[in-house]
Amino acid sequence: MTETTEPSEFSNGPVPSDRLPDYRRVELNPVARPFYAYSLAVTGAFWLIVLAAVAWIPRLPFIPFDPGPWSVFAMSAATIWFCLVAWIDARRRGWVVREHDLIYRYGVIWQKTVIVPFARIQHVETASGPIERLFGLLRVKCFTAGGMMADLSVEGLDVRSARRVRQYLLEQIREEGSDSDRTGQAPAGDAQSPDAEESGEHESD
Amino acid sequence: MSPTETQQWQRLAPVALVFLVIDGLQKFIRENLFYFLGAGAGFAFLDWLGPRELFLVVAAILLSFLAWAIIFHRRFRFRLEDDAIRVRRGLFQKRELRVRFARVQNIQLGRPFYFRPFGLVRFSLETPGAAEKEVELPGIPAELAEIMRDRVTGWQAGGMPDDPSTEQEDDSTGSELFHAGSGRLFLHGLSSNQIWVLAGLVGWLIGNFHDRLEDYYREIALVQWLSDAAGPVWLVVAGMIMVGLVILMLLSGLFSIVRFHDYRLSDCDDRLVGIGGLLDQREQTVKRDKITGLTLQQSALGRLLGCWYLIVRQTQSGDQELSDAQTRFLVPGLRRQDHGLTASVTPDWITPGLLKPISLHFRRIFWLRWLLVFVLVLVGLAFLFDREHWSLQITAAGMVLWMIGIQLRWRHWGWQADGDCIWVRQGFLGQQLDVFDLPLVQQVRVTRGPYQRRHDLANLQLILPQGAVTIPFVPMDDAAELANRALYAAETAVTHRV
Numbered sequence: 001m002t003e004t005t006e007p008s009e010f011s012n013g014p015v016p017s018d019r020l021p022d023y024r025r026v027e028l029n030p031v032a033r034p035f036y037a038y039s040l041a042v043t044g045a046f047w048l049i050v051l052a053a054v055a056w057i058p059r060l061p062f063i064p065f066d067p068g069p070w071s072v073f074a075m076s077a078a079t080i081w082f083c084l085v086a087w088i089d090a091r092r093r094g095w096v097v098r099e100h101d102l103i104y105r106y107g108v109i110w111q112k113t114v115i116v117p118f119a120r121i122q123h124v125e126t127a128s129g130p131i132e133r134l135f136g137l138l139r140v141k142c143f144t145a146g147g148m149m150a151d152l153s154v155e156g157l158d159v160r161s162a163r164r165v166r167q168y169l170l171e172q173i174r175e176e177g178s179d180s181d182r183t184g185q186a187p188a189g190d191a192q193s194p195d196a197e198e199s200g201e202h203e204s205d
Numbered sequence: 206m207s208p209t210e211t212q213q214w215q216r217l218a219p220v221a222l223v224f225l226v227i228d229g230l231q232k233f234i235r236e237n238l239f240y241f242l243g244a245g246a247g248f249a250f251l252d253w254l255g256p257r258e259l260f261l262v263v264a265a266i267l268l269s270f271l272a273w274a275i276i277f278h279r280r281f282r283f284r285l286e287d288d289a290i291r292v293r294r295g296l297f298q299k300r301e302l303r304v305r306f307a308r309v310q311n312i313q314l315g316r317p318f319y320f321r322p323f324g325l326v327r328f329s330l331e332t333p334g335a336a337e338k339e340v341e342l343p344g345i346p347a348e349l350a351e352i353m354r355d356r357v358t359g360w361q362a363g364g365m366p367d368d369p370s371t372e373q374e375d376d377s378t379g380s381e382l383f384h385a386g387s388g389r390l391f392l393h394g395l396s397s398n399q400i401w402v403l404a405g406l407v408g409w410l411i412g413n414f415h416d417r418l419e420d421y422y423r424e425i426a427l428v429q430w431l432s433d434a435a436g437p438v439w440l441v442v443a444g445m446i447m448v449g450l451v452i453l454m455l456l457s458g459l460f461s462i463v464r465f466h467d468y469r470l471s472d473c474d475d476r477l478v479g480i481g482g483l484l485d486q487r488e489q490t491v492k493r494d495k496i497t498g499l500t501l502q503q504s505a506l507g508r509l510l511g512c513w514y515l516i517v518r519q520t521q522s523g524d525q526e527l528s529d530a531q532t533r534f535l536v537p538g539l540r541r542q543d544h545g546l547t548a549s550v551t552p553d554w555i556t557p558g559l560l561k562p563i564s565l566h567f568r569r570i571f572w573l574r575w576l577l578v579f580v581l582v583l584v585g586l587a588f589l590f591d592r593e594h595w596s597l598q599i600t601a602a603g604m605v606l607w608m609i610g611i612q613l614r615w616r617h618w619g620w621q622a623d624g625d626c627i628w629v630r631q632g633f634l635g636q637q638l639d640v641f642d643l644p645l646v647q648q649v650r651v652t653r654g655p656y657q658r659r660h661d662l663a664n665l666q667l668i669l670p671q672g673a674v675t676i677p678f679v680p681m682d683d684a685a686e687l688a689n690r691a692l693y694a695a696e697t698a699v700t701h702r703v
Contacts, residue, residue, distance in 0.1 A: 017690065020686075112650060114649070144647040146648070146670055
């Protein structure tokens, strides 16, 4: 359980809080350009479908009520609004890999910043849907302990940087894992579902 | 039992069948009760079946459980290795499982009354990854279970214990940290939230039985008789509900005594052991370095009765609310003065005197927003009905209660950082105090809404192996400092306890 660092090498004195590295002072990398288009396309397509439904359903013969033209206007406004939010979100979204952790920021109205230390990542995987692949995008998913909500999915990376980030994270985890028996879980377990890793883990040593 | 004997593949004792059938039936009933009774369809079905058919169906279910248990029992094998346990089981699909002792975070030994004459116990292990008990061996000899327990805990300390027998003595002499007598346990049951679940269940059952009960009431003219004697009908009904609640509370208190009877928490060097229970005495062992946090909790009734309980938190995966009710390490019947227990688990965890409150803006914004909502509803209702309509009065009363609720929420939130140790309090009618160490933080999440950005505030969420802890509406600088400290602590931590 304990690292095998020599006592002389290792010190752990208190660090004054103003000398701690501040996560707010780091410049974040913007997301890949195709993510703008992707985000707009997905949001726009969804709301356009809703808009089309609102516009067409009252014209069907067996629908007795007609909400009037204002509903179409309202839906058009919503479509524009959500597309705008998606665009601003894509502009604001950012990620960065520091020496010891990964920072990811997203959200427009509720702005969220998530920081995951490498030492706590249990495994990493990359994933992409068909539309993301069309735009050449890849998500990086990081899993830590702490239940369902502890999965972080970093969106908006192009395939090359996503692969690089994953590779880098895996190396970092391996380094951490090599000098301390962390969880008994093989840190190299990338691109596996948590279940698969778990069932494999009983037999591994 | 010599170590060589324990190395062979072994089977469960025949009495384990009793446990398997009872346990299987319990699970079956728990999972299917609601489907069966749902919407009264079950009763209609029962009416349609005659008593003889009903008997046949029940007999068939019982028999199939017995058959399942027999096959399960025949197929079940386990073997103890130097640093792991191996289990082979499976009805249709054969499964072989190997769990390394180093991964185990929680060991339970159960002694149901029907195992005691045979000197058997139920042994189970839990690992961080699993949502439920990973390995369960119902019905193995007590000595074997104790050897395994000592090997699991001893192994983690860095080697085999030299002699199992000395290790055993060690256990019984471990210093006692806490003892809950029947009185405290009764209070624990009274104040526990389970009575509201029970009350809900009873209410729901009565609702389902309503038609039958109505006839029955009429027959015995109970309400009529009572109201003749005692007063108006609503008073009688309220009185009956009160009597029902009191009966439920007494039952809950008795249930708690049966469940935890003679509860003792002992400190055995590097592990904590909790023992208690009347019909099914349970012994839970937790390695100290697998404890990721503690929760001190008090329900609303517990507040009136001065009753707390302590939960020893460990790495969870999956939906903890569903899974941990059975297996979690709960110390019942604490008083205020027993809070020192936290410090005996980890010396740094000393209950703080004062906690930092969260920002007043929390109260202001929620008051304002909800006031707006209620006023809009009131205006809408005033348009629809006349001013003396009951719905307006109820909404107005609801508004006042809601505002008081927000005040209570705000007043309970509090936090304190003392070195690496963090305390967070939250609550509404009851309260909950969480304590954990910063190096265990898995992720830090900082969220800011528009209002919070205007007032330089943030919600800080620390994700821990046992789940997330949120501190809302803290000044941005405090949140950032705590976040930076948590990250620093996690990234420079020497040990990983997950």
